[in-house]
Amino acid sequence: MSAPAERSVAVNGVPCRIWEKGNGQPLVYLAGLAGLPRWTPFLDRLAEHRCVIAPSLPGFPGAAGHDTLDTLLDWIAATLDLLEGAGFTGGDLLGASVGGALAAEVAAMAPGLVRRLVLIAPFGLYDAAMPPVDLWGQKPGILPTLLTTQPDTYKAFTAPPEGADANEWPIIQSRANEAAARLLWPLADTRLARRLHRIRCATFVLWGVDDKVLSPRYAERFAQEIAGKTTVRLIPGAGHLADLDAPGACAEAVLAAIQ
């Protein structure tokens, strides 16, 4: 994998990293829990066909500034600022996990902006019969097996990148964790349910069959409540971070959906 091109845009005055790789129509990717500590095979596959643009949400690796975002409205405005800064003026939007919750908000609040929406195990809904797992009330060390079916892949994904400051890297990782908690604490219910009917674009929902964080049954609720034509695809062998667990299968599914 060759490295993506890197630039930076300011959101609320704080720089946020933007990675870009590939040619063709732009496809913007908002990452999930842990953010993007490094470029991934999934994004690389997409970049064979599309110009993949991956902006870092505030607080996730490559960006800070989450601590000024107090409300969901602050988060949505920051996400719109970030997309604008990344040069996204309309097109296909892909979001996973935390990034999925915000991608759905963007599609609901600025319906003209998103041509096709792809959501990979997005947060945002809360069903008392199958509540999202308490991500921040877990025994130490359990996260890799909770988030993925490939704990070693996850550990390699979140290991300090070459040249990273060994003391600073844990801070960057805990900042990503904090940013997600800042948006989702305590129940991971962003009340997205109230706005799903405003998503009018064609939507593709992808979910790991073995997601231990959010039940794949949430996919049905997205399909029922989104106004646009919505297709669901479950990925066998994948956990919550499905695009990390099954990069090939996820990339094929995404590319087929946005052809």
Add this chain to the structure above:
Amino acid sequence: MKLMWFHLMPYTKLPDNFRQRHNSVWVDIPRSLFDPEIGHRLYNEFMDELEYAAAVGFDAVCVNEHHANGYGLMPSPNLIASALARRTSDTALCIMGNSLALYNPPTRIAEEMAMIDCISGGRLIAGFPVGTPMDTCYAYGQNPSQLRQRYHEAHDLVLEAWTRPEPFAFNGRFNQLRYVNIWPHPLQKPHPPIWIPGGGSVETWQWCAAMDYVYCYLSYFGYKAGRETMMGFWREMERLGKDRNPYRAGFLQFVGVAETREEALKLYKEPAEYFYGRCLHVDPRYAMPPGYASEATQRLRITSQVTLAAQRSAVMTQGASWDEIVEKGFVIIGSPDEVAEQLREVAADLNVGHLMLLQQFGNMERDLAAYNTRLFAEQVMPQLRGLFDDEWEDRWWPKPLPKATRAAPQALAQREAAE
């Protein structure tokens, strides 16, 4: 030297196999383990003990706030403090304290503490902890990433509510109030002394120095474990150009005193083992929510052993043995002279003018708590009394109304009957 008597109000009937059978004493402790009839008895006994401590001459009685906690039955310490305001006359009332970020609006704290200050004739010490992760983020659902921001804003709001002479609007980041105008306001002017219980965070030390507040280190692990933290505090005070007035600091210590050391070892073993075994059985899942520790504190933890120790002490994954409890000084045990000598050393070594003593701990019965308290008051207290006072002034102690002008409870029915 101020000697303050502190109660945690532990539930004393946790089962013997609590550690083995149950996950945690905090946050998800089974509701079925609390029996309200036992609760009724315990509250009354614990309040007896607090009143007794006041009666035998402690300078203050202290209460604190915990939620969903089997060793702290005071979700609202203000309720206990207000009862104590009526049942004590000269003793300071130290609420150690109210977790400011948990109240909406935080003016509720300004009001309740003003009430207690008025009822007690100006005997209130207002403690403002951020609160533990277990209390604030898990039991009370506060967002750990916003907790400190909310805490500081709530502090500013309470302080303004206490001191501004006219009604005002408060347009905070988290609190918007068109009319802030608390009735009553506190008797002590400009406001009751503010004390900050905290862990070993440099930012808290700096803030206490800037605001001229008392910093309190409330560890359950005694003076040996607390030494590094207090040394760090005093180094920071020196760096900031502050004097070494020991009354800038408070420190918590468990104490068990008896006629002889042998007797003390016999008497206090069971309640101490109950506390360090069952009461500190906290699931580490609830210890470190993301954002609770600032990035500066996290950096310090990565590079410094000092705060690593403090971090570890928040949660006890193994129960401590009695030998360890005694040897490591979690509980200071001994005859009155031995305890006095050790506490003199603690006070001098840690340079602490406000000693908060836990003399009821674990499942200790009321009679033993009273014995521990009385023996301390009679034979230990006189040996510590004058410490520091020739050199330093306690600028952080309540200033009540003169005794002659203070109201006292009147039993009207009895008076009528007598007439």
